[in-house]
Amino acid sequence: MHWIALRWPPEAAAAKEVPLPSPEALGWWALQFTPRVAWIDGEALLLEVSACERLWGGRLALMREIARLNPVPDVPVQRAQGATSLVALARLRMFARGEQPPQELPSGLPLETLSAAREHLAVLSHLGCRSWGDVEKLPRGGLVRRFGKALRAALDVAYGLAPDSHDWLQLPDVFEQKLELPALAEGAPQLMWSANRLLAALQIWLRARQRGVLALELQWTLDLKRLDGVALPPHQQVTVRTAEPTQDMAHLRRLLSERLALTALAAPASWLRLRSIETAPWAGASTSFLPEDNRKGDKLHELVERLSARLGPQQVLRAVARADHRPECRQAWQPALHKLPAEAGPPEAADAIYPPWLLREPLLLDMDGERPCYQGPLRKLIGPQRVETGWWGEGQPAVRDYYIAQSPGAGLVWIYRERPSSCFTSDTPRWYLQGLYA
Incomplete structure (x- = not known):
């Protein structure tokens, strides 16, 4: 087996003020490379690629493709490989600290890079154990009695003596994600800033499902139950609809901004939820070499959708043909x-x-x-x-x-x-x- 461990440094994202997609969404993105994807310790994304790396042209080509398709281009993804998931994770931790991995794997790996050993580091250090190999040489029975089964089981997995199994991520049929706002939102700009993270996750889900969205709902939870003696609803929401299936988050972001600008928050909001209401199969976008087919600017249906969101649906009308023999009845608005x-x-x-x-x-x-x-x-x-x-x-x-x-x-x-x-x-x-x- 062969494993790849991935990590997006949160400190790099914070420095560039780039919102990272949720861990679940990053896992959906990784499903395009292999069906065996799992999060471990809430820190790194693990991909088991032994059965599919040949389809990508080998390990090196696969690593390059992962870097090229990074869902957060402004935050370089940190990558490491290993024969087991624990070895790949340990090498990734060393890479994040700027340290070179040892020549002998896994025995030479520092003990603090093994998650199961972290709570026992002080005692193991007094016993003279500094690496995985030092702990692996201890008597099995005494190690289990003194430190529990988890440490010994982790070493068995790391050395290939036990199966390396995880709860693999599954792509849901319907997109729905919720996040807690970093601070109470009192207006549309604060809601939109956090909604960008949910939109990034939506785009990953749409691409993985090969679908385009036709309708979505953004809902926020109000932090107050009563205001000035008046009972408030628990939630508020806006719905955005498009004339054609789309994966264009810039267009959806503009539509959401228009709708939120016309919506008054009844009270500060503390949670935000985005869900897909209607989607359709995504046919992709055709390209042309002809200059007249590659004009710049918004598409007509995108302009209509944005004007409808800004002015109201009843203010932007179109003529629709009707089945009637009388000419004056053949058209409705x-x-x-x-x-x-x-x-x-x-x-x-x-x-x-x-x-x-x-x-x-x-x-x-x-x-x-x-x-x-x-x-x-x-x-x-x-x-x-x-x-x-x-x-x-x-x-x-x-x-x-x-x-x-x-x-x-x-x-x-x-x-x-x-x-x-x-x-x-x-x-x-x-x-x-x-x-x-x-």
Whole structure:
């Protein structure tokens, strides 16, 4: 067996003011290299790679790949190897202290690098034991009676006399993490600072699951139960939704910031929780060599999501096609973040001439003799398209001839003329503006 021990120095992260992902999230990140990942002593992440290192091109190539894919680029990951997990951990501890490992392993390792021996260091030192080998030479029975079974069992694992088993990390089906805030948060900036750590963990989980998030919830626990005699809820939360699955934490961070800026904290917050509400399979991002396909700036759906978070969902609308034979009923407006109805499929071939923008109420046009006018006299280009519909329902049926016309000031427009019929009291045709083309 072959083990790799990893450690992200917390002092380096603190010096650079970089929040480290949770230990659980770092374990999820390591699952891309091997399914056998475990935390030991809450200090180091252990990877057993003997069965998979060949797939990475050998041990050296694997170590380079671990460094290249470091989830915290600003904090270099410390790495060490060993034939057992305890040897790898001991070498990592020596590396962190700037010491060179001994030539003889594991016997030459300093005794303080063995976790099971730390509580007995003073007594073992009086017995003249300075290394793992010194303790291993002591009589087994006397060692167990004097120091307990844990020390002897650890030495057996270190020397390969007992199996090196651990509780392997498992990737959860749903992301949910909670953390205690370093200080009571009284506003959105303090909440957002701590939420960055949870977002980093979310990104690791999404990549490991090969999914993109569509909706997530950020919840905080209020530190007070009553304020000015008024009972407070135990929690507050905001929900963020996206139109498309995403793994872009910068975009989610902007959305959360917008939502938090519009939310007033009922009381200082002490805990923060982030969970995924809805996710979808992640197809990845396609790339292109064409310059027009690599334009800089936000994507359209990201801009819509950010404006919806800032102004409110009901203030950012989009046109949605509806299954209806009447032209004035073929389009509805709904919040841009809402999904299309399941029954609304692609338009029929006959609908190709319909404009993308329909007026809610047709506009009666002025006449210049027999020519309708809208920002100037209109010139008919295509038509007529005859429509007779609505006769099966309540109200007056639609009996119309539709045209695509050219306006001097508005460009292409969609107009119609009421055809004379017994439904109308006047035989004089009236012209209406129904829609506009982009």
